[in-house]
Amino acid sequence: MSRNSSQAAGRRARNKETTRSRIVAAALALFQVKGFDATTTKAIARKARVAEGTVFNYFPTKEDIALHFLEQEVEHAMATVRANKRLRKAPIEEKLFALVQTQLEFLAPHERFIGAAFVHALTPGSKLGIFSPSAQELQFRYLAFVQELVDDAVRRGQLSAASWWTPHVFWIYYLGILLYWLHDPSPGKQQTLAFLDRSLKIGVAVLRQR
Amino acid sequence: MSATKRPSGSARPLASAAAGLTGNVVGDMLQRLFHSTSATGRALRLAGLTAGVTGSYVGYMAQRMFLGVEGRDTKRRATHAKTGHRIRDELQLLRGPVMKVGQALSLHTDLVPEEMLAELTKLQMEAPGMHPSLALAQFRASVGRSPEQVFKRFDAEPFAAASLGQVHRAVMRDGTCAAVKIQYPGIRAAIESDFRWIRNVTLPAQASGHLPKAALDEMESQIVAETDYVREADHIEFFRTSLKPLDFVVVPDVYRDCSTDRVLTMSVVAGQHLDAFLAKHPSQRLRDIVGSRLLELFYFQVLILKVLHADPHWGNYLFNDDGTIGLVDFGCVKQLGSEFIGRLRKSFLYPGRTDSPDFRRIVQEQFGSPGKKLSSVSQRAVADFAERFYRKVYPPDLKDADRAFDFSDPGFLRDFLRAAGKLARAKGSTTEYIFLVRAEIGLYTTLHRLKARVHTSAIVRRLLAESRKEDGSS
Numbered sequence: 001m002s003r004n005s006s007q008a009a010g011r012r013a014r015n016k017e018t019t020r021s022r023i024v025a026a027a028l029a030l031f032q033v034k035g036f037d038a039t040t041t042k043a044i045a046r047k048a049r050v051a052e053g054t055v056f057n058y059f060p061t062k063e064d065i066a067l068h069f070l071e072q073e074v075e076h077a078m079a080t081v082r083a084n085k086r087l088r089k090a091p092i093e094e095k096l097f098a099l100v101q102t103q104l105e106f107l108a109p110h111e112r113f114i115g116a117a118f119v120h121a122l123t124p125g126s127k128l129g130i131f132s133p134s135a136q137e138l139q140f141r142y143l144a145f146v147q148e149l150v151d152d153a154v155r156r157g158q159l160s161a162a163s164w165w166t167p168h169v170f171w172i173y174y175l176g177i178l179l180y181w182l183h184d185p186s187p188g189k190q191q192t193l194a195f196l197d198r199s200l201k202i203g204v205a206v207l208r209q210r
Numbered sequence: 211m212s213a214t215k216r217p218s219g220s221a222r223p224l225a226s227a228a229a230g231l232t233g234n235v236v237g238d239m240l241q242r243l244f245h246s247t248s249a250t251g252r253a254l255r256l257a258g259l260t261a262g263v264t265g266s267y268v269g270y271m272a273q274r275m276f277l278g279v280e281g282r283d284t285k286r287r288a289t290h291a292k293t294g295h296r297i298r299d300e301l302q303l304l305r306g307p308v309m310k311v312g313q314a315l316s317l318h319t320d321l322v323p324e325e326m327l328a329e330l331t332k333l334q335m336e337a338p339g340m341h342p343s344l345a346l347a348q349f350r351a352s353v354g355r356s357p358e359q360v361f362k363r364f365d366a367e368p369f370a371a372a373s374l375g376q377v378h379r380a381v382m383r384d385g386t387c388a389a390v391k392i393q394y395p396g397i398r399a400a401i402e403s404d405f406r407w408i409r410n411v412t413l414p415a416q417a418s419g420h421l422p423k424a425a426l427d428e429m430e431s432q433i434v435a436e437t438d439y440v441r442e443a444d445h446i447e448f449f450r451t452s453l454k455p456l457d458f459v460v461v462p463d464v465y466r467d468c469s470t471d472r473v474l475t476m477s478v479v480a481g482q483h484l485d486a487f488l489a490k491h492p493s494q495r496l497r498d499i500v501g502s503r504l505l506e507l508f509y510f511q512v513l514i515l516k517v518l519h520a521d522p523h524w525g526n527y528l529f530n531d532d533g534t535i536g537l538v539d540f541g542c543v544k545q546l547g548s549e550f551i552g553r554l555r556k557s558f559l560y561p562g563r564t565d566s567p568d569f570r571r572i573v574q575e576q577f578g579s580p581g582k583k584l585s586s587v588s589q590r591a592v593a594d595f596a597e598r599f600y601r602k603v604y605p606p607d608l609k610d611a612d613r614a615f616d617f618s619d620p621g622f623l624r625d626f627l628r629a630a631g632k633l634a635r636a637k638g639s640t641t642e643y644i645f646l647v648r649a650e651i652g653l654y655t656t657l658h659r660l661k662a663r664v665h666t667s668a669i670v671r672r673l674l675a676e677s678r679k680e681d682g683s684s
Contacts, residue, residue, distance in 0.1 A: 188351030
């Protein structure tokens with residue numbers, strides 16, 4: 001492949017990514033203002049200044065846009081925890097706290113949409129639901145990271161070896177935290193911060209003793 | 211939380227709040243009635259967690275151990291130390307008003323065995339706080355920016371604990387060193403929720419008058435007010451201006467731009483906490499100077515400013531080798547009414563006999579309510595307090611004016627607590643008085659630990675005269 005054609009391919013990829021980001025940003029803004037259900041693909045296309053067909057090319061359904069956003073959220077949280085040098089030596093409860101808190105801070109500007117997505121996920125056949133292959137793929141990637149943190153804590157003697165099942169329980173715990181966060185009316189989501197901190201401390205204390 | 215557990219758990223705050231506030235009989239009885247194991251305590255703590263509150267009744271239960279049968283009967287030193295350690299852990303985990311109760315308790319040096327005291331003293335200085343990730347999250351949630359965006363440098367690890375949060379070192383953009391106090395999240399809601407419980411379950415004690423509703427209101431409004439750092443910033447600025455006449459007192463400066471109701475950024479105040487100061491074996495002269503200044507600072511606030519920086523715990527003072535005193539933590543500040551101070555002026559250093567009709571009239575004015583005669587038990591309790599404590603520590607006779615009171619004598623502290631308890635049981639307290647006593651316990655405990663010799667009467671006499679002059683009264 002010539003240098004010119006590889007440059008062109010790179011440019012095309014960058015343009016594609018820019019368009020994708022524009023569509024997602026437009027959709028999220030509309031989800032937050034109008035609500036997930038009331039937002040049409042046509043409105044998303046108009047706001048993103050692309051043709052409606054282009055939106056379908058990138059995301060066949062609105063749920064795919066939501067999934068893409070959730071994927072970004074998980075990737076961002078995992079990358080943030082990985083990149084934080086100070087966290088490397090921190091106890092497992094702090095690492096898990098940082099992971100969930102980073103996710104919540106990422107979600108915070110889109111709270112209304114997250115509430116709607118949560119309800120959507122409970123609808124049978126939804127792409128956001130726990131049995132949808134794409135949602136499961138994301139879930140497994142997330143849990144693999146939690147497993148990594150747990151394994152590291154076991155190696156460091158912070159948790160007992162019998163804690164292997166923790167990631168699965170952690171997934172349910174995370175969904176509970178998300179629900180708590182959505183319903184938390186306190187300024188700066190104070191109650192969620194306290195609940196997250198104290199429940200993780202107690203959870204880890206239980207795992208340590210097993 | 212299970213429905214079956216709630217009633218027994220709910221009785222504990224009643225028992226301890228009642229006993230903690232006024233040392234009354236109902237509290238004692240309830241303490242004996244609701245005896246429970248630590249396993250129950252742990253269950254209750256978990257139950258409290260589900261509600262997102264501090265679940266402080268376990269702490270009250272822990273407090274009961276100091277005052278109840280177990281605490282009195284178990285003499286073995288090892289048990290005391292172990293219990294103290296466990297209680298400290300419980301209190302540290304729970305936070306909120308319980309922590310305050312724990313701190314207040316650790317000032318009762320005669321009630322608490324020495325080994326437990328050592329553990330509880332750590333509570334004042336070494337409360338485990340939020341891990342850096344939580345502290346940073348709380349800062350971002352409150353200020354709206356991250357510490358890296360606000361400061362030139364910020365230490366994610368705290369350097370000191372405050373009962374409702376923790377303090378971090380930072381460097382401002384202009385290079386000035388700052389202390390950033392960050393509050394533990396959700397603490398205000400937890401305190402309000404705790405008090406709703408306490409109010410409900412103390413209805414009988416309130417009805418009997420053993421736990422005055424006014425005292426509960428006072429306690430709640432004070433503790434809740436402490437969670438508002440904007441108010442605390444106002445207090446700091448007030449004291450910074452008002453305490454200027456006392457050139458030995460150092461008050462921090464507030465940086466409003468990076469402060470909110472949950473984050474307080476202020477300049478760093480130099481000095482050491484009492485333990486560190488004493489560990490360097492300061493000379494008797496220095497201890498006398500610092501002790502005299504503490505007493506002057508106390509009565510300058512009471513008599514001249516009529517406002518008291520009054521968290522009764524020595525962690526709020528910083529001592530320096532040049533005798534200067536740094537003040538930190540302005541959460542607990544009490545306004546004292548002019549009438550209250552006027553009456554205090556009449557009874558303080560009262561030269562006559564405490565069983566005279568004149569003194570009885572002053573006591574009636576000071577502790578009675580208008581149109582209602584103070585009971586003879588209350589009258590006697592006040593006279594007894596004046597006779598057994600105040601006259602010893604603050605001799606009213608001018609011929610004793612040059613005599614310094616030696617606070618190293620442990621007897622005076624015991625007398626004070628005994629007389630204060632007796633007065634509380636006689637229902638002779640007013641809310642302002644309860645507050646003053648709470649602050650006095652802190653003052654006297656600190657003076658006792660300093661083993662200071664102070665010209666108490668001379669200092670008070672001078673301030674009384676100044677106070678009268680300022681108010682234009684005789």
